[in-house]
Amino acid sequence: MSEETFILKNTFPNFSNELIQEIETNSSFQSFKAGDVIMRTGQYIKSTILILKGQLKIYREGEDGEEFLMYYLQAGQACAISLICSTKDQKSQITAKVVEDVEAVTISLALMDKWMMNHRSWYEFVIYTYRTRFEEVLEVIDNIAFRAMDERLEFYLKRHAKACGCKEINLSHQEIALELNTSREVVSRLLKKMEQRGLVHLHRNQIELKI
Numbered sequence: 001m002s003e004e005t006f007i008l009k010n011t012f013p014n015f016s017n018e019l020i021q022e023i024e025t026n027s028s029f030q031s032f033k034a035g036d037v038i039m040r041t042g043q044y045i046k047s048t049i050l051i052l053k054g055q056l057k058i059y060r061e062g063e064d065g066e067e068f069l070m071y072y073l074q075a076g077q078a079c080a081i082s083l084i085c086s087t088k089d090q091k092s093q094i095t096a097k098v099v100e101d102v103e104a105v106t107i108s109l110a111l112m113d114k115w116m117m118n119h120r121s122w123y124e125f126v127i128y129t130y131r132t133r134f135e136e137v138l139e140v141i142d143n144i145a146f147r148a149m150d151e152r153l154e155f156y157l158k159r160h161a162k163a164c165g166c167k168e169i170n171l172s173h174q175e176i177a178l179e180l181n182t183s184r185e186v187v188s189r190l191l192k193k194m195e196q197r198g199l200v201h202l203h204r205n206q207i208e209l210k211i
Contacts, residue, residue: 002024004024004029005020005021005024007052008020008023008024008052008105011050011051011052011075011076012050012076012125014121014124014125015121015122015125016119016120016121018119019115019119019121019122022111022115022119023050023105023107026107026108026111027105027106027107027108028105028106029052029103029104029105029106030049030103030104030105030106031101031102031103031104032054032098032101032102032104033098033101034098034099034100034101035097035098036097036098036102037095037096037097037098038056038096038097038098038102039079039082039092039094039095039096040092040095041060041061041091041092041093041094041095042091042092043091043092044090044091044092045081045082045090045091045092045109046108046109047082047106047107047108047109048078048079048082048083048106048107048109048112049078049079049082049104049105049106049107050077050078050104050105050107051073051074051075051076051077051078051102051103051104052075052102052103052104052105053075053101053102053103054074054075054098054099054100054101054102054103054104055072055073055074055098055099055100055102055163055164056072056073056074056079056096056097056098056099056102057069057072057073057096057097057098057099058070058071058072058073058079058081058094058095058096059094059095059097059179060093060094060095061095062181065178066178066181067178067179067181068179068181069140069156069179070094070133070136070137070140071133071136071137071140072099072159072160072163073096074163077129078125078129079096080129080130080132080133080134081093081094081133082109083112083126083129083130084130099164100164112126143155149180149182149186149190150190150193150194152180153176153180153187153190153191153194154194154199154211156176156179156180157169157200157207157209158209158211161209167208167209167210168206168207168208168209169206169207169208169209170205170206171205171206171207172205173187173188173191174187191207198210199211
């Protein structure tokens with residue numbers, strides 16, 4: 001068994017042996033560094049990626065540079081939006097940025113239709129990806145529409161901690177403000193109140209979550 005096969009089997013245990021063999025034959029293994037932008041708004045989507053290691057942030061960008069966080073991608077996951085675009089020659093409506101160094105498999109979208117018909121395990125993976133991301137985006141929309149900024153901030157921190165599997169969040173107040181579309185002063189004030197309530201402990205460019 002090759003190293004690539006071993007990694008694929010461990011990261012995507014529900015993929016059939018036949019599918020894994022096709023992925024190895026028709027795909028390329030790539031590495032990306034933290035901070036790399038691997039997909040930009042307006043760029044034509046020609047491939048999708050399967051994450052083997054690390055973390056990606058998927059977000060929408062406003063005209064003034066503000067960000068709207070949609071979801072994170074981690075090992076064992078793929079970008080739902082790129083999968084949706086496999087049926088048409090479409091431009092990306094999102095930006096994908098590496099948060100933690102990523103190792104991934106890049107797959108041409110031309111293979112998607114074939115695999116949907118020929119590999120049940122791929123079909124189930126795609127459907128599961130659609131459903132999971134749809135539910136996650138709905139949760140974000142509900143959070144924006146129905147919660148006050150302090151609740152949105154707490155939701156954001158919990159979500160970030162869940163995505164990284166850690167309690168230490170290495171983000172500045174300005175970075176958080178950009179993603180929540182508010183000011184740094186508001187974020188700093190709300191974080192101070194959270195610290196007073198024992199929900200977080202504040203360090204320089206790091207927030208330790210206590211909840």
